[in-house]
Amino acid sequence: MMKILHIINSLNIGGAETLITNYLIYAKNNIKTDINDLCILYDSDTFLYDRLFRNGITIYNLRLKHKYDIGAIFKLIRLINEEKYDIVHVHLFPALYFCSIASYFTKKINYIFTEHSNYNSRRKYIIFKSIDYFFYRKYRKIICVSDNVKNELIKWLPSLNERSVVIYNGILEKRGEISFIEKNFEYDILFVGSLRSNVKGADILLMALRHIMNKFDKAVIVGDGKLKNDLINLRNKLGLKNKVEFLGFREDIETILEKSKVFVLPSRWEGFGLVIVEAMSKGKPIIASNVGGIPEIIKNGKTGILVEPGNELELANAIEKLLNNKKYAAYLGENAYNDAINRFSIETYVKNLRKLYMSLKI
Known part of the structure; x- marks a missing residue:
């Protein structure tokens, strides 16, 4: 059995947020041996939050008041140590930075990060190359959502090549009869x-x-x-x-x-x-x-x-x-x-x- 904590900034509508919602609902219904919990940094009054709540997913809400509230680090350390997770799976920035720092104070836990984008504004400034290296180095694996995302990440930080893998995103597809012929579309x-x-x-x-x-x-x-x-x-x-x-x-x-x-x-x-x-x-x-x-x-x-x-x-x-x-x-x-x-x-x-x-x- 594995106990996994997924951490993301919020459940506002977006591709990363939809992916993690799809995963948690599927895992809850189909993988009985694992425990998958979610931690969000900021309040999210969206239908994604409601879907997870209705499906019985445990959600920890840190309710940060501003984007770079360093109090998140102490809250994450306490949560991860008290719940004794095996894996902490992190999505997006600034959760990337907060969890990297928290990892110094949460021992024997595997941290992984999913890279969702092939570009971010930090890559415009050379000073962030060393800063990003410092934070990324604490993740045992970097999951890239496409080959392009991996290639762009490696261009930025070549040292991450051996730890980076590609896993394409997935959707909760409700299979049914699909008609490809013309009909009355709205x-x-x-x-x-x-x-x-x-x-x-x-x-x-x-x-x-x-x-x-x-x-x-x-x-x-x-x-x-x-x-x-x-x-x-x-x-x-x-x-x-x-x-x-x-x-x-x-x-x-x-x-x-x-x-x-x-x-x-x-x-x-x-x-x-x-x-x-x-x-x-x-x-x-x-x-x-x-x-x-x-x-x-x-x-x-x-x-x-x-x-x-x-x-x-x-x-x-x-x-x-x-x-x-x-x-x-x-x-x-x-x-x-x-x-x-x-x-x-x-x-x-x-x-x-x-x-x-x-x-x-x-």
Whole structure:
């Protein structure tokens, strides 16, 4: 039996947060020999928190008042020592730093970290190379969510090469009959992503849609963040007010996917793109940027269409192509569905992760 504590900043909506939620629910229902608890640093009043609570997952909430509250370190030390965990599995920054320091005061415990992104702002400054090395060195294994993420990490810190492994993310896929033929869709185009920054490229999508505004009826943007009002203003400025709707955070992503013809994610950079896999599992034809770990998920022309990041005209042409060519869209959707359930299931993710966990106990 293993006792594992998963630590993440919050349960705000995002790929890492969705992954850990999927894992904890699956493990609770299917791996009776393990204990998997969760610790979050900041309050999170989201549907992910509610899902975990309803499934009986133990959640420790440190309720930090600001991002760099060093009191987190003392709270983590106390929790880890009192509960006697075998493994502490950490996600995201600044949990990365807090747990690294805590590891000096929690003996005989294996710490691992999942690297979710192929880029962060620290890598712009050479001074952080030594700082990051100091913190990463306390983790026995670094899990990278794609080959691209691993390659970029090793460029930054070559000494981590031997400790870094690639494990693709997995989704809780509810298998059922998927129809790839044309039906009455509510939305022509769907975007799902955080609006906290411009990373996911919602603005690029809006710029692309202005070129084909007479070719579609309704596009929807699911997500929220500080840039939402700026994006709404951009939509209105481009004359798309009656064409593009902002839905905010939504718990019913699966339902919205089923109601949509085409899924689009024009990211500027992307470590993996879990939402792409979710769209694949619903048999959606997908258009995404040829950047980061996305080409490891999407096979261009077979399971989706890849476009150059930031190229609004290429994106517009790809959207128009799928809206006009139902047969090709169905071909991509069917291939995407088969690939998702074979390569990116939560079962595969858990199997690979537990194999890594077990190797640390030897």
